[in-house]
Amino acid sequence: MLYRKIEKNGDELSVLGFGAMRLPTKNGRTDEKRATEQIRYAIDHGVNYIDTAIAYMNESLVGRVLNDGYREKVKLATKLPPWNVNKPEEMENTFKVQLDNFKTDYIDYYMLHGLNSSSWNKMLEFGALEFLTKIKAEGKILNAGFSFHGDKDTFKEIVDAYNWDFCMIQYNYLDEENQAGTEGLKYAASKGLGVIVMEPFRGGNLTRNIPAEIEELWNQSEIKRTPPEWALRWVLNHPEVTCVISGMNEEEHIKENLRIADESLPHSLTTEELELIGKVKDKYRELMKTGCTGCHYCMPCPAGVDIPRCFELYDTANTFGNKRYGQLQYAIGLGIINKGYASQCIKCGKCLEHCPQELPITELLDDVSNDMENILTKILPPVFKFYLSFDRMMTNRKANKK
Ligand code: SF4
Ligand code: SF4
Incomplete structure (x- = not known):
């Protein structure tokens, strides 16, 4: 496993983080036994960043997965949902419940969830920044951050508004200009923030139902890689990225992602490989309605x-x-x-x-x-x-x- 250091806090995060948003299911419910085995397998193989959210309705389960000494091996990340907070005091209430869900005294990486322009303004109005400062001073969170789904200008405004430790952005080869994009990634990194990347596969769009025209392009490469491998390697090729979160629930995918994470150094893709990814991106754009x-x-x-x-x-x-x-x-x-x-x-x-x-x-x-x-x-x-x-x-x- 490769690790990358966050300038702001000195933490070294595994380049692959485990996203607990889409854990395996059985009979319509999360398969706790399988999820436990999968997450612990990833931790045993070097993953040290586990991402969840109260909105994923599995914080208690993730807390149980991290029993037996696993809690100490990882940075636990979770999020405060601005859309489900109607009064300033509800931030504190939600946070208390989250600590109880995990049966822990502290959260390593705590985020305002999915900010955009309107939720950011709401959070400002509710005093969310003061709230983060307070719980950080109390040692209940170690790092304050935000995840983001808005536009670039709002992203920069948020980065500049607080002494954040990290942020989380949607980033993949089709979203270089979308949301925070490459500009936002570089901006946050230039301020020393850790940048966690979500949606490296654009919600599965880059890895499922691959159109024949795209397959044809990938087949032009001398080195044979799967679409998820190309997508992950492209994200990790950026030195500004600290860690990429993959929402994993298949054992084979976990093993494949761990292997990729062992090899994906910054700037490790060749000019030809980057050109090929560029062609794939252009073809996708052509195919998009x-x-x-x-x-x-x-x-x-x-x-x-x-x-x-x-x-x-x-x-x-x-x-x-x-x-x-x-x-x-x-x-x-x-x-x-x-x-x-x-x-x-x-x-x-x-x-x-x-x-x-x-x-x-x-x-x-x-x-x-x-x-x-x-x-x-x-x-x-x-x-x-x-x-x-x-x-x-x-x-x-x-x-x-x-
Ligand atoms: S034309 Fe464009 S700006 Fe005007 S209402 Fe429709 S989407 Fe909005
Ligand atoms: S490309 Fe899309 S996001 Fe950009 S201006 Fe046109 S419609 Fe809006």
Whole structure:
């Protein structure tokens, strides 16, 4: 296993982190025995960063996995969900419950979860930065950070607003310009922050249902690698990346990722290999229905449409053949967290003049709305909102009993 040092705190993290978002299941529930064996196997082979979140509903399980001496071997990372905190005191309540979930006294890496412009403003208003400072001073968290899904400018604003130890960004060869992107990665690293990368496979888009045209390109390489190996090696080729999180749940994938993590030094890809990845990226862009690069220049939309996310999920559902995942993310993510469905477009035309790709945004949004808005977008947001308020009530109740 290779390790990379974070300038800010001196920690050396394994270049591969275990993401507990998609643990193995059996009969519709997490298969605890198998998850335990998998996570402990990864730790025994050098992984020292375990990432979860209260939103993944498995903190207690991860806490049990880390019994028998494994807690001391790893940096445990989890997150505070801004969308499920309605009052400043609920941050403290949520945190108390999280410590209890893990049966631990401290969290190594604690993040504000999935920040974008609106959740960042909400967190500022609630005094989240003061809250992080307080729990850090009390030794209840060792490092403060944030995970991010917004635009580049907001990313830089957040990086500059606090003495963060680390951040977590979505990054892969198709998202160089999307969200924080390469610019954000370099910016955060230049400030000494550890940068944890999530979604190296873009939610599985780069590793499943590979189109024949893409297969053909990969086959041109003299060295034969699987699509996940190309994707992981590309991320780790960047010296600014500290660690890449992979949501693993298959033993074979864990072994393959561990092998890749043993070999992926910064700048280890050759010029020819990088050119090949560039060709794959261009071909994917050609195949994608929208052609959106996720640059965010069209934002903000006065009607609240999250244009890049609408296009990203539409492409996920169609070009990448990941219909169910794309539609669920669209219904829940855009319906509740970002509140920016394509059908909200009022056709003011403001976005059109800002798109460097000159995309027919309004027409494409009509396609998105026709294809992605259905019974799920009507039913899921209210059901999920009800679940969130019930969950919030239970969290507050639990915290107050302590
Ligand atoms: S045309 Fe539609 S998507 Fe574009 S800025 Fe106006 S309302 Fe927003
Ligand atoms: S629609 Fe155009 S401006 Fe907006 S994110 Fe996509 S490529 Fe960028």
